[in-house]
Amino acid sequence: MAKLKNDTLIRALLRQPTPYTPVWLMRQAGRYLPEYNETRARAGSFLALCKNPDLATEVTLQPLARFALDAAIVFSDILTLPEAMGLGLGFTEGEGPRLDRPLREEREIRNLTAPDPDRHLRYVLDTIRQVRKALAGEVPLIGFAGSPFTLACYMVEGGATSDFRTVKTMLYGRPELLHRILDVNCSAVTAYLNAQIESGAQVVMVFDTWGGTLGPGEYREFSLAYMQRVVEGLKRVHHGERIPSILFTKGGGAWLESIAASGCDAVGLDWTVDPGAARCRIGERVALQGNLDPAVLLAGPQAIRSGVAAVLAGFGRGGGHVFNLGHGVSQFTPPENVALLVDTVHELSQRYH
Numbered sequence: 629m630a631k632l633k634n635d636t637l638i639r640a641l642l643r644q645p646t647p648y649t650p651v652w653l654m655r656q657a658g659r660y661l662p663e664y665n666e667t668r669a670r671a672g673s674f675l676a677l678c679k680n681p682d683l684a685t686e687v688t689l690q691p692l693a694r695f696a697l698d699a700a701i702v703f704s705d706i707l708t709l710p711e712a713m714g715l716g717l718g719f720t721e722g723e724g725p726r727l728d729r730p731l732r733e734e735r736e737i738r739n740l741t742a743p744d745p746d747r748h749l750r751y752v753l754d755t756i757r758q759v760r761k762a763l764a765g766e767v768p769l770i771g772f773a774g775s776p777f778t779l780a781c782y783m784v785e786g787g788a789t790s791d792f793r794t795v796k797t798m799l800y801g802r803p804e805l806l807h808r809i810l811d812v813n814c815s816a817v818t819a820y821l822n823a824q825i826e827s828g829a830q831v832v833m834v835f836d837t838w839g840g841t842l843g844p845g846e847y848r849e850f851s852l853a854y855m856q857r858v859v860e861g862l863k864r865v866h867h868g869e870r871i872p873s874i875l876f877t878k879g880g881g882a883w884l885e886s887i888a889a890s891g892c893d894a895v896g897l898d899w900t901v902d903p904g905a906a907r908c909r910i911g912e913r914v915a916l917q918g919n920l921d922p923a924v925l926l927a928g929p930q931a932i933r934s935g936v937a938a939v940l941a942g943f944g945r946g947g948g949h950v951f952n953l954g955h956g957v958s959q960f961t962p963p964e965n966v967a968l969l970v971d972t973v974h975e976l977s978q979r980y981h
């Protein structure tokens with residue numbers, strides 16, 4: 629395998645020196661790009677787009693054609709895994725994802741099994757192989773999965789929720805059932821991420837979008853414990869190259885020390901976390917990724933420049949920082965603002981290295 633031409637992301641994740649701070653954005657491919665909407669229309673639906681490796685490769689590369697990003701992230705969704713488990717998945721305009729067969733009955737939960745990624749998620753692995761070929765070593769490719777708990781939220785609720793009533797009722801009323809789901813999800817996520825690594829993913833990230841809705845004890849027991857098991861089960865080296873792992877719990881700012889102790893290489897921060905304080909708390913142990921409020925990209929050049937400057941100053945001098953947003957790019961973001969963000973990070977970060 630040829631060496632990467634731009635390995636700043638990998639180096640920053642391993643806390644090695646870099647000439648500037650690498651930047652990529654969660655949801656960097658998506659509806660704010662007109663060419664994405666065009667490709668999705670050609671695919672017929674979001675799910676058809678995910679399942680078509682040619683088109684998924686195309687949209688993975690779209691943001692890299694426009695912006696000087698330091699990484700690609702494979703175009704897919706965290707919910708392809710529950711779909712591969714047979715729960716049925718649909719996306720309705722304006723409402724978000726829906727699982728047709730949410731887990732409610734004890735019998736269904738006892739029968740749940742982890743899918744074989746080579747069979748049921750082959751389209752994601754094919755996309756990864758195609759993207760790696762197309763990138764030709766330009767920048768690294770990130771693979772990802774949802775956390776066992778975040779996936780369980782969707783699998784039990786059946787879709788988006790504001791109060792997590794069904795999954796929390798199970799957590800407090802029938803914890804053994806939720807643990808059974810989490811145990812299967814943990815095996816499924818580990819096998820899925822390892823299959824992504826074997827297909828060419830050079831970094832892996834676990835998205836724990838809903839862990840932050842839990843109390844501290846519940847977070848440790850129902851979310852972090854399972855992410856730690858995932859990290860312990862990951863292939864750390866592939867073809868002689870270290871494969872760094874990133875854990876991101878949205879709303880997890882209070883628990884950074886325990887997340888950093890999980891064995892991951894980097895911790896993702898949302899925008900509610902003070903970067904300087906995070907660095908003092910855990911910056912010697914792991915790399916940090918984040919954490920500009922995505923809403924800054926809705927405003928103009930001045931807000932972007934001062935927002936980037938503040939985040940960089942907060943993280944301070946030295947390596948171990950990957951610039952990102954604190955959550956995904958909003959669909960209402962003007963693309964030229966993303967270009968400005970990426971260029972500004974590259975320009976202003978040099979003095980910190």
Ligand code: CP3
Binds near residue numbers: 707
């Ligand atoms: O970052 C990237 O560019 C890679 C692609 C990516 C998508 N989803 C594409 C997508 C990634 C990494 C995800 C992760 C994901 N998906 C998460 C975790 C991160 C987060 O955002 O918290 C979650 C919770 C999901 C589940 C999901 N998928 C929701 C709630 C929605 C609907 C809300 C929305 O923004 O539309 C999706 C759909 C989705 N996933 C879209 C994209 C580009 C929009 C679908 C469309 O084109 O209509």
